[in-house]
Amino acid sequence: MSDTAMLAKSAPASGAASAQEIIRVERVKKRYGDVEILKGVDLAVGAGQFTAIMGKSGSGKSTLLGIIAGLEKPDEGDVVVMGQKLAGMSDNDMATLRRRSIGVVFQGFSLIPSLTALDNVMLPTFFATETSAAERRQRGVDLLHQVGLSERLHYHPATLSGGEQQRVAIARALMNSPSVILADEPTGNLDQETGASVLELLLDLGRTHGTGLLMVTHDPDVAAKAGNVVEMKDGRISHGHA
């Protein structure tokens, strides 16, 4: 299947796309030194959708994801997440938005080494006041059960395999019932079989929890499962449904 053909395919993986827009990116530009990574990107992501961002290394896809997560500042343009414009938000407000509405999964293993799997999952809720500690703990246990790690609650990351660590990261991303999960090559460090299983888990849980998924990936097979696919080339979106 050619890239163009693949991009044209737009089977919704998370059911019918909602009309509600949760992410809007407008004319975003980003430069690192002399290199312009993003040259005016526009993108919209609807609630509950699985959108894949593809592109070669250096095309700017990870940078775009970081800007949407509020972890990177654009030089120009606007990003609106859950109706809130990121530009001008304070560090605290940005943290609150991420905590309540955004889950993140990275390529590299991203667990805190000193904490157990369960504590890692509960980490985003350390400052939650609306639920009790027992409720938060129960949700952490439930999520680890859902990712198949009921027997590993008290294991530290160093004693878990790569696939298990990514499962813990997925459970952590879902801990606060976010509206969208931003995933940056989440299977990039895993072997093919484990990567496939982690991806299936991410999609299943996304469907189960009604969570949108915006994923950066190199893998056409992964992109094939997305409802929307956009391809980035030289800092611009070259194809896809944006």
Place this chain on the structure above:
Amino acid sequence: MLRYAASELVFRSGRSLVTAVSIALAVLAAMVLTSLASSYARALRVPIETVGADVIVQQQGDIPPKLEGLVFPHPNALIPAGIVAQIKAIPGVIALTRAVYMWDLEPDRYESVLGIADSEVGLGALGRRLIDGKPIAAGDRAVLLDSDFAGKNKAKVGGRIKVGVDEFPVAGIVDAARSGKLVRADVYMPLKLAQGLASAAPQVRALYPFGADDANLVLVKVNREHLQGVVEKITALIGKKSVVSSELSMRDALSGVLFLSQSMGLIIAAVIGLFAAAFVWRATATSVAERRREMAILQAIGWSWRHIRAQVLIENLALAVIGTAAGFALALVIVLALGQVSVTVDLPWDLSATPHFIPTAAINRTQIITAPLSISWLTAGIATAGSLAIGLLAVLAVLALPRPQPWSLLRAE
């Protein structure tokens, strides 16, 4: 956050150990050094406190032409009433007790005689040490005897004793050695009586124009904050023959021992504290550098920089508390084990009840003084505040550095 902090401290046990041990050593040094310093300072006050004054004022004199009858000991020359009045007017002087100290040298006996004014360290102090008979008042013509002297000479209350050419009734016996705070002598009498005897004594008159209001020994109670100034002024007032003794004289005599200085103890503790702060800063900086990606992850999952700073702060404060507690415990053990400090000094003043030229006299002006070691709670408070400040400042110094760009540490590309 506490759970996270505890996990982190255990996980990075090497860093935790370095930090806690650095703080513990600083606290230990501060506590033990200041405890030693204050105990030495207390020990140095012991001899002077046995006399019941902060400053003993004497003046070097001459040897009388004949060693017979009532004489002034060599370090107890005339201190005129005018000089005494000027000493009393020095700012910082709280009270002053005049005295006349003499030896009565007879062919068959010798005795030391102290005529002293009616004050807390004079006749009042004698009254409290009475073991037989009754106290004497300023206007009485009677004497009190030291119990050792009375025992050796088989003197009793109601009997009479000869001082110079006169005889006086013995009103009472005192145990002058008990609890100190008194110049030791064999015979005690009211100041007026002694002044009269001195002014009439040929060997005193041969050397000094001793008047009825003069003295040859002055005990001064001083506001301790002004001690040094008072000592300097008295010394200037009396001149080069002055013997002005205080705890400062003891310190001067032992100036080679650094620990005797409280300020030196504090300086050493502060230097160790600075080294500890440098260690803690370094350990914190290393830890934060190692955890840059971890901090980026925390930011990505919804922790604000304020939360992250609070987390690092809690971890460091926990180490500061652990280090401080360990330092306290060690300091307590060391202080209890040492128990007390002991200093051997030569007394800078001469108030010997026994004339040095008496063949049988065994005069030992060297005194071993001891003082118990104890923890100063003020120092403990300062050390606690210092170690918490070390932990806090290390965190603030490290976190004040430019923040990492979280995405640069997390991105896949």
